[in-house]
Amino acid sequence: MQDVPVVMVHVEGLPERGHGRWATPLTAAARAYGAIPPPALVLLGIVSVQVGAAVAKQLFATAGAAGTVTLRLVLAAAVLLLIWRPSLRVDARTWLVVAGYGLVLGAMNLTFYQAIKHIPLGAAVTIEFLGPLAVAVLGSRRWLDGAWALLAAAGVLLLTRVDGGLALPGVLFALCAAACWAGYILMAAALGSRTSDGGGLALAMVFGAVLALPFGVAEAGTALLDPAVLVVGGAVALLSSVVPYSLELEALRRIPPRVFGILMSLEPAVAALAGLVVLHEALHPAQWAAVFCVVLASVGATRTARPEG
Template sequence: MESTSATRPEPAALPLLLLLASLLSQYVGAASAKSLFPLVGAEGVTGLRVGLSALMLMAILRPWRSLPGRGDLRNLLVYGATLGAMNLSIYRAMELIPIAIAIAIEVTGPLAVALLGSHRLKDFLWIACAAVGLVLLLPLHEASGVLNPVGVAYAAAAAFCWALYIVFGKRASALPGGQAVAWGMLVAASFTVPLGISHAGGGLLVPAVLFTGLAVAVLSSMVPYLLEMMALRRLPSHVFGLAVSASPAVAALIGFLMLGELLSAVQWAAIACIMFASAGSALSKARRGRE
């Protein structure tokens, strides 16, 4: 009797479910990290997450088996530096403002990269839509929800780092077998771990802190990376971009359920503008590709 298991079609929704699981894992990890801020600060949490992630990636991928060439070294150094700075900036932002708002501001970094250099009218509309969202979030008026301006500035720094991360990550991605991620995380750990130790000291070795830090590293780095790689093999890039544009909404849900973070109507409107701009940019890119 012929087996049908080998020919059974894969559920069409599976890639989207993988992406949803990736986003949920990432922001559950972010909410768990925020619970550690009163104990070891954003610097300590960043050091734990990046340092433990680097150890796990080095152990699993063993990138030293094929050392990068001199031409790849500069890209890896910048890629790793921006990766570490991005993690530190977004955690400093989350320490001061709600997770969803920090993420909404941060995603404008890759949005800017996607729209940079475009001369199409529709793309200017997406830029304007994202700009409206950012203006609504800026702590310039009471309707913004009295956001901490320092937290907003750190989120903007994370957006800038994410833009650089995309540019130099693409250049470094030519290395085989995930080596770029492992080496980049090691570079990031080279300065975030000493910074975390100098800030939190022996507090990083408290068993409860260390265990939560390990959970943050797994949930925020390892699991999302693996799930996204599985989804990317099955999804066109524009569909991936559309799904990721939901990041602020997922972050808002997790922030409410785990941390009790409530957003005002204006803040929700701002997040919706940025999500709409991100989704529109992904669709516009897909149309340009077909043309």
């Protein structure tokens, strides 16, 4: 169980093979990825995700947090539907899994973007990372896993109490995003067991977009149709979805899941750096120490997890 979260953290995107006119560019991309070492692919994917989140935050003044999420999910759904052209002939149980996955995905993005509206990006990702970490240690009776969980909790507690602490709404939204991330991991495993290609993901993304759409329209209104907003929203969709998911899928073909998970554990630190560079969100030294505690706990929980089977 411990390896599941780190495998499913972001893997929800591009297919291994294209269809029709997409086959040639996707094949060429796959060959290009093959020349890049797998750890570099993972790190590039992490950087892309967090830079995408930083760019998205800059769009809040025009489209709002919910409007930005809506653009990201709607555009991602459109791309995936175009690539996969999924069949609607699936059984009722599969539809339930697809809908559940999509709704959790939409809720995770809505709550996370609301979190970074109130608190720095690095702090939000650090708190959100409690979700996959909780799934990693859930049900374990080993004292070492309990120690990693306590270290992560201490890091988050330190993060929220330094220099007056963080805005409470942001912390609460980040905790909600963490819970959604944990649910997303479990639903992703269920989706993977019931679908064999990206068609299920494409349909699930539609459900996520439909969930976000009312919130986005209510907050942003006609701003969602502004050409400049659409361009930035497209950039967010590429940076936060298309690019990182394709890089991570290629990396997972060539490295063990546990190694992938250790690399993914660097995400809170990369988020803090992206917030500093792109948004000029500086963390205090004690907050950097808190981020390090969560990163160390995630690396430790992944590194010392018992092999499955």
